[in-house]
Amino acid sequence: MAKINPCFRRIFVFFNVLFAIFGAVVLGLGLLVHLQLDEHESKLSAVVVLVVFGAVTFILAVLGAYGAQKENKNVLIAFFVFMCVGTIALLRMAIVMAISRPEVTSVMKQELNKAVPLDAASEDVKNAMDYIQKQVKCCGLFNGYQDWGNQVPESCDCGSDEADQCQKMTPRNTYLKIFEVRSRMVYSQPCGFMMLQYISLVFDVTLGVLFGFATLALLGGVMSLAMIICITAIPRPKCISSPPIFSVSPHPPKYSELIQSA
Known part of the structure; x- marks a missing residue:
């Protein structure tokens, strides 16, 4: 073997x-x-x-x-x-x-869009979005802070040391624009695109x-x-025959040996 x-x-x-x-x-x-x-x-x-x-x-x-x-x-x-x-x-x-x-x-994007407006979503969705916005430094799903309607949470606020990631929030209602004391800065990057990128990475x-x-x-x-x-695998047998042996003698055979061999 x-x-x-x-x-x-x-x-x-x-x-x-x-x-x-x-x-x-x-x-x-x-x-x-x-x-x-x-x-x-x-x-x-x-x-x-x-x-x-x-x-x-x-x-x-x-x-x-x-x-x-x-x-x-x-x-x-x-x-x-x-x-x-x-x-x-x-x-x-x-x-x-x-x-x-x-x-x-595509299905994930549609399901995320169903949660808009976020201020009318369930408490579980709001808590999840708050956590994601604090950790990832983003706001909203696909339209930024506008996805929250008129109740944008504090998790969307960005600090002065993050100016390159911020944008000025403009309230929708006119009376809020009139009585707004200071300009509120929120994260400009939507969370929805980051979530889809994370899903693509997992894939x-x-x-x-x-x-x-x-x-x-x-x-x-x-x-x-x-x-x-x-x-x-079965090994093949080695079929190697021994070569013929020729005897060479310097003396010729005797007459009697030739008669006997004949």
């Missing part, structure tokens, strides 16, 4: 050990977060995905390393099948996400991770297939 190249086997085992460590870390992190969020069931879906991903990565990595180290054909075949299934699943998810990305962005990172893991799964499948072929 043919043997796997030692250098090739060591490289395969090394990378599988790295992935096993990575899977164990992700699994431990997911379990730790699960214990911390034990009372918040609405947040457990992402934690479950994290735990399942870590566990599957760890098991497959250990399976591949064991099969390569022991040169076990059955284990390598199982690893190859899982890698093929994983590659197809990851590519399918990535392609669907890439195709639906413009539609998701880009997710697509990169999916395509990256799909490439690694495909590479692992190709390497395991090469080892399977190497293990199952």
Whole structure:
């Protein structure tokens, strides 16, 4: 039975050990977060995905390393099948996400526009917008402070040291313009565009991770297939015949030997 190249086997085992460590870390992190969020069931879906991903990565990595180290054909075949299934699943998810990305962005923009005017929105929306405006230093969704109507919150106010990010707020009502004591400066950057950019960044990172893991799964499948072929290959017998031997004697044969040979 043919043997796997030692250098090739060591490289395969090394990378599988790295992935096993990575899977164990992700699994431990997911379990730790699960214990911390034990009372918040609405947040457990992402934690479950994290735990399942870590566990599957760890098991497959250990399976591949064991099969390569022991040169076990059955284990390598199982690893190859899982890698093929994983590659197809990851590519399918990535392609669907890439195709639906413009539609998701458009739907998100429509949903954000439904919250305008913000002064008439629910308290949860107002609190969320207040937090975003303080952290990101923006105001409104897509039309700046005008999205708040006549009740622009203090979270839109910008300081004198942020003049390049500010604009003068002009009240809509005439009586407010007349009795306005001082000019109010608010952030000029709308929050909606920043939120859409953040969503696009999340899409880009997710697509990169999916395509990256799909490439690694495909590479692992190709390497395991090469080892399977190497293990199952039957060496060909060496059919090398010995060369003919001619004896050369300086003395001619005797007459009696010639008669006997004839």
